[in-house]
Amino acid sequence: MFRENINHLQKSLFESTNWMNPRIKAKLDKSWAPIFYKYVFCKIDEKPFSVLYSDTGRPNFPVNIALSLEYIKHLKNYSDDELIENFYFNYLLNYAVGIRVLGELNLAEKTLYDFRARIYRYLVQHPEQEDLIFASFLNLTKNFIKEAGISTEDQRMDSTMFMSNIKKAGRIALAFDILERAVKSVPENLLTPNLKEVLKPEFKTEVIYKAKPSESESKLEQLLNLCLEIKDIIEKAEETKDPDILRILKRFISEQSVFDEQKNKLKAKDNKDIPSDSLQSAYDEDATYRKKGDKAQSGYTLNIAETCSKENPVQFITDYKVAQNIKSDVELGKDRIPIIKENTDCKHLYMDGGYYSPEVIEKAKENGIELHFTNLNGKRPQKNLSVTQFEINETGIITKCPGGIAPTHAGITKSQTVAHFPLNACDTCKHRKDCYCKRQKKDYVVRINLKAIESSKQRQKVEQNQKENTSMRAAIEGTNSALKRGHELDKLKVRGFVKCNMVVGFKVLAHNFKRFANYMIEQSKKLTPQATGISLPILIQ
Known part of the structure; x- marks a missing residue:
């Protein structure tokens, strides 16, 4: 059952800050924790997350604490074990999530997993609905922008590639991973002798590590035909341990091979015939392959x-x-x-x-x-004469050529602007060799693609x-x-598009908060008299 967490608004007699040495309390006040509490934890809108919970049962673990912990995990690059340990014993982290008495709230590892799983299931089942993580990112970032007085009129854009938790594998290693996953999904009594060999450790060694470069094609075709063999068994089996494996097998076989009618077996496709959106991992169906630059x-x-x-x-x-x-x-x-x-x-x-x-x-x-x-x-255009040297009105019609001559008639034909010029004018023009004009019987004609005009x-x-x-x-x-x-974006520790999208959302917000906290700490330095003797906070690294 969903319930908003407002307990942090009620002060307690037993708050640790009540008994702190004043100097320690001053250091706490100037750390990242109060900034996080005020501008992240208190600003999290829990209501949209109510869709993750039923209307009955025990109240949920506070959403604002669970979501804040995800942000802190990626802010500090904690593992789950480190995050839980710091939740138990790190007062800065507790202060950031509205807890003022150390050890007041228990956090089980399953609680973290359950919260992530609920978000994941919702995003998978409701792709048309608003992304909860992106909406939270927008809400919190707008608060940062407002507080820091940031202008959003000028912005820049860029893209970068990253990996999910998959290994960089060649076609043979990928074929083995899929085959092994498929073989393990069916009872051993249904396997043929050839497929039982796949489960032996020496099979992987012989196929992948001891194979000579000249044998790579034959090894790949051996694995592909074993994939075909296990596919036929899974199709006939009443049930499997892995409900997704049949779909993955069919996709992999169709992308990587063609059926040789003469030999009655699969033949591996050439590398150039493998599509860029082909399967890249036995465990991540959404990952794709791209070459960007080198x-x-x-x-x-x-x-x-x-x-x-x-x-x-x-x-x-x-x-x-x-x-x-x-x-x-x-x-x-x-x-x-x-x-x-x-x-x-x-x-x-x-x-x-x-x-x-x-x-x-x-x-x-x-x-x-x-x-x-x-x-x-x-x-660049091969012509030395630039399109921009023609006088072209807002509708795309040429009104004058670079020589200052007005066309006898002009207009737009399909996706081109077309203009006709007198023979005597173009014959004597100094730009004729570099111009787009072409001589006809009665006149010269200029044809320029409208896209080329915009590009120029x-x-x-x-x-x-x-x-x-x-x-x-x-x-x-x-x-x-x-x-x-x-923030360890280069290679994430999760697989699949939805999980990667979730984790990236946490990392991007953590990065924004890091910048915001450092800005707020710098501002506080300017307002802090040096004569107080109180040590200044260290920026978040």
């Missing part, structure tokens, strides 16, 4: 936006989105721009060339956001403002790096 990775991508106004004393992440890493920056940009506008007062958005597309620009215009690119992908305008803007745009966007690379190094 870096290849199996897993997911995180797209973030953060404030970047030069007047801001501190910057905060305002939006995040986890997606399969095969999702392009263009798709992420189109998806997130309306959401960023809805949740903030964004007017300028700085991003790299990977986000550029006419569709992204149009989406930004619809939402009143001006985009600033640090560069543009793709080749953007390229010109990039060249004119490249230094400033790069300066405004550059620091977001540091934010991604800080998430990976400071």
